[in-house]
Amino acid sequence: MTASPAVATPALSRGHYTLVLLALALGFFAIGTSEFAPIGLLPSLTAGLAISEQQVGHIISAYALGVVVGAPLLAITCARLRRKPMLLALLALYVAGSVATALAPGYHSMVVARFVVGLPHGAFFGVAALVAATITPAQNRGKVVGQVFSGLTVALLLGNPLATWLGQALSWRLAFWFVALVLVLTMALIAWLLPDDRSENPARPLAELKAFNRAPVWLALAIGAIGFAGMFCVFSYLAPAMTEVAGLSERWIPFGMVAFGVGAFIGAQAGGWLFDKFGLRAIAIILGWSLLVLLAFGWAAHSPWLVLPAAALVGTMMAMSPALQLHLMDVAGEAQTLAAACNHSAFNFANALGPWLGGMAVAAGASWSVIGPVGAATALAGLGIWWLAARVQAWRFPHGG
Known part of the structure; x- marks a missing residue:
């Protein structure tokens, strides 16, 4: 590392x-x-x-x-x-x-x-x-x-x-x-x-640009832009999933948002702790967890009793945000400010990508519960990018230092 x-x-x-x-x-x-x-x-x-x-x-x-x-x-x-x-x-x-x-x-x-x-x-x-x-x-x-x-x-x-x-x-x-x-x-x-x-x-702008334009930085940003999209896919369409799939009334929608927020709060704390303990491997752990909870949401969305706990579990994907921010600090070198800022550009790309993919699936005739499996596919893609990032980092720093 x-x-x-x-x-x-x-x-x-x-x-x-x-x-x-x-x-x-x-x-x-x-x-x-x-x-x-x-x-x-x-x-x-x-x-x-x-x-x-x-x-x-x-x-x-x-x-x-x-x-x-x-x-x-x-x-x-x-x-x-x-x-x-x-x-x-x-x-x-x-x-x-x-x-x-x-x-x-x-x-x-x-x-x-x-x-x-x-x-x-x-x-x-x-x-x-x-x-x-x-x-x-x-x-x-x-x-x-x-x-x-x-x-x-x-x-x-x-x-x-x-x-x-x-x-x-x-x-x-x-x-x-x-x-x-x-x-x-x-x-x-x-x-x-x-x-x-x-x-x-x-910081020196030219030095930051040069340090920024390296594979570990771009791969880290790609993890956020792709692997995090599933959370936004579910969050953006949580309301129709609750009303049209789980059969809840609209008055339950605020409770769904609160459940998601509770999960996000827990995730934000867990993400930093995981990175302190596991470093780059923490991102793979979070992506694996994301894959599981997004698949579970597609199943739980059909139950009025399970959709709120499932929304909270999807919210825990917020663990990715501090973990990826810290990873960027480690790989950015002289591009600390630029890489840290661009992390949030990547997350906003995910915020656009997730709802777009989920909306396409629903427009093609799928139920709103499809947002779970669609989101899981982006988490799986994020795991693939993480694997490549880990290989690049091991090649550049074979002794971990």
Whole structure:
């Protein structure tokens, strides 16, 4: 296995260190709430902006496109910044995009605002994970990165239901004002708590690009882009699977989302722990587990008693996120910032691929339960890519160092 990047642990008290991690997790919470809010706000957006459901889909796609484009672009553009100023700059851009979203008067301005707000998403997640790993002893970095990623899963559990409630009870615009407010608080906490290491060597954009363009990095990103697609396949179509296959009423859909969120929270913690213990093999373990739970979901979706536990098990696939983030830190060399940011571009590719494959299968006449086996096929493909990545890494580092 490759050596992990040098870890310098600043002299932080235990309380100070915990507050820094909470500030980073708060950023994950706010951005996760913003990312998935339009799904729960779909009826409010269609009524408030006088647009169709398909146009809300375009708004969601605009955000994903912003993530894919913005992650590498901003990672290179801001490469010479130290990590603390970079985090603050990325958060400031996200606040501006959130305010623009809350004020958007119509469809076209909303599409532009959501594209802009997606731009800093991947770079912030990547740099925040690097910061968490840097201030943590090497043997604990997986657990700590998983804890920071738990802010994203808390967004699924609490943030998105709150955003949906605000949209239904008052106005969808308040949901995005809420996101902007939480991000301003995050900026204040990071500015106050996170040490600014002025001895930190700024990244060199050309060196990052050269180090990035290597097989281990691209294979790691491919694992996320393909192997993670199954989770999004099930999550995107969980509602019709619950109502049209399991036979549950629509009032059960929020419980399905909560079940998925609980599983995702557990998975985020487990992924970091698994990587601390097993390194690259942890990714194969997670992909194997994903294959099993996705196949099980295809069977359990037919039962009103089993579909919710099955949704929770699919949510545990979130373990892939911190594990793959840490693997990229190990193989990226001088491309730490760029690779960490592009990890989230890969996951957004998976977010597009999974629903597309599942939708094609249903359009061909299959039941909604097919999303489980379709997702399992992507996990199996991810295992194949992992096998190739492991062979490349063993060839490059035959003695494990």
